[in-house]
Amino acid sequence: MTFKQFAKSFSVTAAATLALTLLSPAAAATLDLSKPADGHQAMLRLIGDIDGKPVFKDWDVTILALLPGSKPMPILRMQGYNVGRLIAKPAGSHDWVTREVSYYQDLKSGEIIESWVNPMTKQRQCIVQVANDPVSNHMVPPGANGRAPGFNLSGETGSLRMDIPLSYPNTLQPAENPEESSGPSYLASEHFIFFAKRADLISDTQSSTLAHHAWFRTGPWLPWMKMGQTPGYLIYSGQGNKYASFNELPATVKAYTLKHFPSFVTAPDSFYQPNETSWTYYAKLKKAGKLPEKCD
Template sequence: MKKDHQPGVDNARRDFLGMAGKAAVGAGIAGVGASALAAGTDTTSKVDYSTLKYDDNIWNRDAMARLQADLDIGKQKFGWYAGTVNGVRPGEKVKPLFGFEGFSFARLQDIGDGVYQKLLREVGFYTDLETGEILEHWDNPYTGERVKVVPIANDPFNYKIGPFYPDPPSYGGLNKEKPPKRPLLLNWRETGDNKVFLRTPIHLYYPSALQPEAWPRESSGPMNRVSEMFTYVIDREDLADPSKTSVEYSGTWSRITPWLPWMLMGQTEGHIYYDCMMGAYNDMKVLSPKVKAYAEKHYPKYFNAPTEYEEPSFSSLEHYAREQKPAPVKKTAE
């Protein structure tokens, strides 16, 4: 494993962009089998696959930066996700509740310490499963109550991409988990059809910003248990090409989270499961016209990534606690 002795990200980037034609990948590649290694030495290809240094944490840093944003520092990149949000309750089959589609724009900053700062805004809308229309109110089938829908609008959600695994999000100090420092060696897997897979799951358990005493109808309890699972499908030639400062991908995104606070489910047993496609591209062609038009009218600033790095960043649950008010407690019949 290489050590990051370089004085700044620009030096690391120049090193990355000049890797074509250097030594072939060694035998210690994490998650890649012998057949993949053999494919990497294909002398009939015009692409130099020796640039794919899966066992090098500096290369992993730059590869992740190229996926998440653009190594052409300051240039922004479009991200997208769309799928279904499901309700999961004991003793029942999983119930599709509504659709979900959103997008983000991100850019990188180079602060000269070997770490990229990723600056991102994202917005996501809940949609009618049949019509695709954006929901502003929703009839909760579990409670029979009509509720106001609160979209996801994270401005910003910033984090850092470096040669070591970052700490999990702190959400303003609520999550105090500090895992040991480990080199960034990601779970890459090559296929036989010129594709590369990457998986990056995260599992969190931390105090909720929506404590039951203050938010009796919105809070699922004193702790949040949240998991997100990302699978990237990447063109192997693009990943191996040092001239591509941004690499497109498609894939899947899943999220397991407490009941959404605006559903007013309180501490009812069960949870929410997002099941979505995702991708990051150099244009917005995949974004549905309805979502694009709604965002242009109501959330226009989300078409531009932030230009300054700010802390802390919050998830939609923390934003809800900061921006909404507790719903009145329902009166019970005497």
């Protein structure tokens, strides 16, 4: 073999090797979750869809009441979902625009209920379902000295935990709302753990990461429970999944939403404020004289 023939043969072999390398899974575009920018991208795809499509995250929850010195007592179930959309903004930031509904259910049957006998007061109360619109925020990428989200990778699985302590003035102040207000300040906490396949989390080729999640929350008595400033609080323990469409949600949740809150079948198209909570929603209904009164 002459040098010319050898060089030609080597070139063909090298080109073939390069082509196989580029086509192999190991060479596919991946994210380094230890880097702030890559970790932020992975987080966006975990909670939403960077193509701007709506995503649905549901939950199936048990609510427990905790009174001082007493064992936590399961009192209700709850099912609902959040539907959100990522809207790309300049400099890599996003608006995360969402709305959410959640429906209280009988602890044993799982049936959505409109009234409830409070086991702590023995009084029947009309329920105000959750219908919060909007629940939105800005998502800004980390700067040069920013920190990467705390992803945990173990084997073929990855997770991301978020702990959100909350404290702000209570919309329902006790002087004007003695039965509905737990005090001058709203004190609560939200805790999420999102789980996904490791390969999906580090992939840089998909716009949305399929995931499921655990949700834990502590919060004050709900206004419609009429517990006032009774010592104690609520514990929410649940789990859920991420979906690409409304049709994938549980049948009972879909049916109730279509009947009572049809605008919640998709995500908002733009960012607007102020955010709604169960407390601001209750206050609006009360001010407008629209709180449910006949619910037996």
